[in-house]
Amino acid sequence: MYQYDEFDADFVEQRAVQFGRQVEDRLAGKITEEQFRPLRLMNGLYLQLHAYMLRINVPYGCLNSTQMRKLAHIARVFDKGYGHLTTRQNMQFNWIKLSDMPAILLELASVEMHGIQSSGNCIRNITADEYAGASADEIEDPRVYCEILRQWSSLHPEFSFLPRKFKIAVSGSDRDRAAIKAHDIGLRLHKNEAGEAGFEVFVGGGLGRTPFIGQSIRAFLPTQHVLSYCEAILRVYNQLGRRDNKYKARIKILVHEMGGEAFGEKVEKEWAEIRETALELPESETARVGGFFAPPPHEKLDDDDSDLAGHMAGDPDFATWVEQQTARHREPGYAIVNVSCSPVGKPPGDISAAQMDGFADLADAYNFGEMRVTHNQNLVLTDVRKKDLFALWQKLVTLGLATANHGLISDTICCPGLDYCALANARSIPLAEKLSERFADQNKQKDIGEVYLNMSGCINACGHHHIGNIGIVGVDKKNSELYQLMLGGSAEEDASLGKILGRGFDEDGIVDAVELVIDTYIELREAGEKFIDTYRRVGPDPFKEKVYSAPA
Amino acid sequence: MHQVVIANRLTDGIVVFLGREQEWLEGLEGCQPAQDTAQAEALLARGTEAEAEQFVVGPELIEVELREGILVPVKMREAMRSRGPSVRTDLGKQAEN
Numbered sequence: 001m002y003q004y005d006e007f008d009a010d011f012v013e014q015r016a017v018q019f020g021r022q023v024e025d026r027l028a029g030k031i032t033e034e035q036f037r038p039l040r041l042m043n044g045l046y047l048q049l050h051a052y053m054l055r056i057n058v059p060y061g062c063l064n065s066t067q068m069r070k071l072a073h074i075a076r077v078f079d080k081g082y083g084h085l086t087t088r089q090n091m092q093f094n095w096i097k098l099s100d101m102p103a104i105l106l107e108l109a110s111v112e113m114h115g116i117q118s119s120g121n122c123i124r125n126i127t128a129d130e131y132a133g134a135s136a137d138e139i140e141d142p143r144v145y146c147e148i149l150r151q152w153s154s155l156h157p158e159f160s161f162l163p164r165k166f167k168i169a170v171s172g173s174d175r176d177r178a179a180i181k182a183h184d185i186g187l188r189l190h191k192n193e194a195g196e197a198g199f200e201v202f203v204g205g206g207l208g209r210t211p212f213i214g215q216s217i218r219a220f221l222p223t224q225h226v227l228s229y230c231e232a233i234l235r236v237y238n239q240l241g242r243r244d245n246k247y248k249a250r251i252k253i254l255v256h257e258m259g260g261e262a263f264g265e266k267v268e269k270e271w272a273e274i275r276e277t278a279l280e281l282p283e284s285e286t287a288r289v290g291g292f293f294a295p296p297p298h299e300k301l302d303d304d305d306s307d308l309a310g311h312m313a314g315d316p317d318f319a320t321w322v323e324q325q326t327a328r329h330r331e332p333g334y335a336i337v338n339v340s341c342s343p344v345g346k347p348p349g350d351i352s353a354a355q356m357d358g359f360a361d362l363a364d365a366y367n368f369g370e371m372r373v374t375h376n377q378n379l380v381l382t383d384v385r386k387k388d389l390f391a392l393w394q395k396l397v398t399l400g401l402a403t404a405n406h407g408l409i410s411d412t413i414c415c416p417g418l419d420y421c422a423l424a425n426a427r428s429i430p431l432a433e434k435l436s437e438r439f440a441d442q443n444k445q446k447d448i449g450e451v452y453l454n455m456s457g458c459i460n461a462c463g464h465h466h467i468g469n470i471g472i473v474g475v476d477k478k479n480s481e482l483y484q485l486m487l488g489g490s491a492e493e494d495a496s497l498g499k500i501l502g503r504g505f506d507e508d509g510i511v512d513a514v515e516l517v518i519d520t521y522i523e524l525r526e527a528g529e530k531f532i533d534t535y536r537r538v539g540p541d542p543f544k545e546k547v548y549s550a551p552a
Numbered sequence: 553m554h555q556v557v558i559a560n561r562l563t564d565g566i567v568v569f570l571g572r573e574q575e576w577l578e579g580l581e582g583c584q585p586a587q588d589t590a591q592a593e594a595l596l597a598r599g600t601e602a603e604a605e606q607f608v609v610g611p612e613l614i615e616v617e618l619r620e621g622i623l624v625p626v627k628m629r630e631a632m633r634s635r636g637p638s639v640r641t642d643l644g645k646q647a648e649n
Contacts, residue, residue, distance in 0.1 A: 027563060029606035047609060049633050050644055051565035080643055095643070097564040347639055418629060419637035429639045479627055 001062045001370055002147045002292040004112045015116060016109045019043045020102030027099060042122075044115020045101060048422050052096040055118040056108060060128035060146040060170070061089035061373040061380075065360035068371065070111040072356035078104055083356070085341055085349040087413060087464060088125045088167070089373040090118060094420055116154070121162045123153035123234075127169045129177040130374040133293055134336050134382035136328045140189045140197045142172035144290045145226055148281065152227050159234050163241035164249035166234070167206075174493065179375060181205045181214040181495035182467050184251045185233060187226070198222045203233055203263065204255025205495075207461035212252040213495045217264030223286070225271075228279035232271035236263065296368040296383050301333025305386040317404075318393050320442060324404040326389070335386050337367075339379040339396065340403040340411060344440045347429045348414040349377030358399040366392050376413055378406070408445040409453050409518070410436035413464050417457025417474065418481075424457035426474025426481035431455055434511050439518075448518055451531040452491065467491040469532045470517060471498040472510060483510040487517065487543060488535050501544055513547050520546040554585035554616050555592045556623075557599040558630060559608035567633045567645070568608060570599055576608065579645060580623040580634060585616055 004012070019039070026036045040046075044055040056071070063071075071091055075083050078100045079093040086092055096104065108114055117124060126149050128142045129135070149168060153159065159166070169183040180186030186202035199221045205214025221229050237251045240258075255263045312319040327336040339359070342348040351359075363371045363381060366388045372380040379401075384392060396402040405411040412435065415421065417428030432455060439445050454468025458475070465471030471486040482504040489498030505513050518531075520543050525534045535543070557570040568576040572584035586592035592613055599611030615626040625631045636644015 026606070032606075033562075033603070033609050047560055047565055049629070050567060050636060051560075099563050418632055419639050424629075427638060429637075433639065476628070481628070 001064060001143075002059070002289070009109075009112070012112070012114050012116075013106070013109045015043075015114065016102070016105035019105055023098060023101050038120070040098075040101075041119040042116065043101075043105065044118035045096070045098075046119065046422075048094065048420055049418075050420065051094065052098055052101075053092055053094050053420070054096045054101070054104065054115060055086070055090055055092040056113055056115050057118050057125045058090050058113075058373050059150055060126055060132070060143055061130050061375075062143065063371050063373060065363045065369045065371070067111045067113055068356050068360040068363070070107060070113065072353040072360070074104055074107060075353040075356065082350055082352045084347075084416065085351060085373050085377045085379070087375045087377065087415075087462065088118075089127050089130075089375055090125055091373070094416075119165075121164050121166075122160050123156065123162075123166045123168065126150055126153070127167070127178055127183075127375055129171050129173065130372040130380045131177060131327065131336055131382065132172055132372075133295060134329055134331075134334075135173060135175075136330045137173040137175055138330070139174075139191055140172055140223075141290070141293050142170040142178075142187075142189060143293045144286060145187065145189075145199075145223065146170050147289050147292065148227065148286070149230065152230070152279075159238065162234070162238055163243045164246065164251075166237075166251065168230070176491070176493040176495070179464070179467060179491040179495075182207055182464070182491060183214060184237075185230060186214045189223075190220075192220050196222065199226060199229075201229060201233075203267075204252040204260065206250050206252040207464060207466050208250070209247060209459045209461075210250075210253065210256075211461065211466040211497050212256055213497060214252075215255060215260030215263075217260055217267060224281040224283070225275055227281060228275045228277065229267070229271055231274060231279055232267045235270050236266045240266075295331075296370075298331045298334060298383065299385070301331075301385065301387075303332035303386075305333060308386045308389055311390040315390075318390060320446075321393055321402055321404040322389060324408070324446075325406050329383070331383075333386055335384050335389060337381040337384050337389070337392065338374075338406040339381065339401050340405050341378045341401070342405065342411050342432070342436065343400060343403045344405075344410060344436045345433050346436075348412050348432050351379075355399050355401060358395070359401065362392060362395055362399075376411065378411070404442065405436075405445060407450045407452075409439045409448055409451050409470075410445060412436065413452070413454040413468065415456045415462035417463075421457065421462075423460055424474070425459075425476035426457045426483065428455045428457035428463055428472075428474055431472060431474075431483065431507065431510065434507070435514060438511055438515060448522070449530055451518075451521075452489075453514070454489070464491065465489070466497045467495065468498065469535070470514060472514075475504070477504070481507060483507065485510060485513050485517070485547070487540060488532070490532055494532075499540060501540055502548055516547045517543050553588065553592070554618075554623075555595065555613045556580065556583045556585050556616050557595050557611050558614050558625075558633065559599060559603070559611040562606055562609055565609075569634075570595060570602075570611070574598055576602070578648075580616065580625075583616075583623060585623065586613075
């Protein structure tokens with residue numbers, strides 16, 4: 001993975017020291033909250049319901065074991081013993097003291113981490129496919145371009161005060177595991193007829209109160225132009241995006257109001273003027289950055305491992321876990337391992353300091369010291385020898401990280417909701433817990449198959465409810481929580497927005513309603529049909545009928 | 553109408569309430585709710601002063617009521633702030649009682 005050079009290290013440490021001084025000024029009463037707020041947000045520090053919350057960037061989800069141990073240390077010493085994995089592949093802590101911030105930032109800087117641009121109206125952490133560099137279906141490694149974009153977007157003088165926040169995601173294969181069409185810019189690596197790699201460029205995707213699926217404005221962008229083209233998009237947005245109304249300030253509103261084609265024309269015009277500048281990536285630079293993402297030293301192995309087959313035959317729980325949690329690696333004898341942080345009946349994405357430390361040890365023992373955070377609030381080990389899977393699984397069981405629900409209904413995306421968040425109108429975590437308990441039976445989940453259940457505690461949609469196959473959004477109705485149900489969303493290459501099915505439900509009612517939706521799917525599905533396929537074939541009516549005709 | 557002033561303490565962000573002796577308390581016991589608009593305005597003025605003195609952040613009036621002799625916030629959001637996360641009853645003010 002990428003390692004800081006002296007400039008990076010110096011810059012991050014300077015920023016930590018600078019923010020430390022700003023905190024001291026604030027605590028001494030030299031600056032007001034109004035003056036301090038933008039400074040703390042630039043460093044990822046929010047004030048939430050119970051305390052300050054610190055969001056720490058995990059660039060495109062890549063972490064090493066030293067960094068994970070540092071996060072565990074911060075959780076233990078400065079927080080209440082746990083952290084929370086977010087949909088931007090970051091980690092946040094919920095109980096931070098302002099007076100501890102200078103020390104925390106120096107701790108983070110010592111392991112090449114920080115919270116810069118994890119908040120504010122700037123380019124946020126760039127996200128990527130969590131299987132990058134390992135998956136069998138990859139065209140090119142998206143992390144190389146994520147890192148190049150990260151360097152370009154860090155403190156970019158022109159784009160530090162955008163109309164609103166800005167999110168970029170990069171996918172490296174035909175399978176979209178990074179929800180790129182729900183981003184301000186989505187970049188899809190693919191190859192043209194000549195076999196050259198380039199990007200399809202999507203703009204104007206986003207969720208929140210006005211959700212849109214991104215529109216393709218360029219089918220093929222040679223990779224050396226990725227910076228100049230993104231710069232052109234940001235320039236058009238920076239000039240024309242609305243600053244009069246924060247609810248209409250995201251690029252998605254501009255693209256929607258102008259139309260994708262007209263927006264694309266403006267970008268192309270801007271791009272024509274800057275494409276031949278210093279922003280064009282020399283091959284040497286792409287190769288230099290690419291060097292940081294060279295594959296780890298894999299051994300030459302047979303793809304079939306007899307020990308693995310034996311353990312699977314002898315231990316059905318292990319076999320279930322292997323079938324559910326592992327994905328095909330490009331190297332024979334290796335597997336990609338999805339590690340669920342959504343155990344039944346627990347808050348999705350929460351991870352304790354002991355789990356962080358334990359997982360860092362496993363990354364060292366079995367995965368070349370590295371790991372990934374996913375936008376589904378889980379973890380991934382990308383390069384595990386198949387012969388090590390049984391030992392790894394046994395240790396994950398001990399750590400409470402061996403839930404076998406990858407891609408199943410209990411593997412939810414869920415925002416912090418009203419349990420923590422100052423913006424929320426309703427709680428979301430209790431719903432995730434209840435729903436995962438309702439569908440806890442492994443055979444039942446397996447029979448239901450692939451279905452994505454996402455939930456948010458308000459319309460801001462941090463829980464991605466619009467792009468869950470089943471989405472739930474909480475609202476406040478006369479001081480009680482009311483939950484609306486939507487169906488038909490997808491975050492993948494066939495991205496779509498869910499539609500509200502009908503009137504809302506209370507907390508118990510929504511859990512029953514989801515079960516009725518699933519029952520309807522099971523009744524109507526054809527052989528091999530996933531939930532989303534059945535929904536698209538039959539439409540909402542059969543689901544509506546079942547859900548709303550049930551006795552209360 | 554029964555109102556008290558809620559805020560976050562500057563140094564650690566912990567939720568505090570303005571008490572009857574004009575001190576900042578971590579719980580609602582010890583608060584003297586305002587009974588009318590004039591009293592509420594006076595309470596909030598004190599909260600705003602404390603913000604200017606850089607002791608608290610975001611002071612605001614919230615509705616409270618007596619339930620079984622105990623003051624509790626009326627709105628869910630403030631009830632959450634006065635207790636802690638409902639999904640982690642081992643954390644926050646609820647864990648300290």
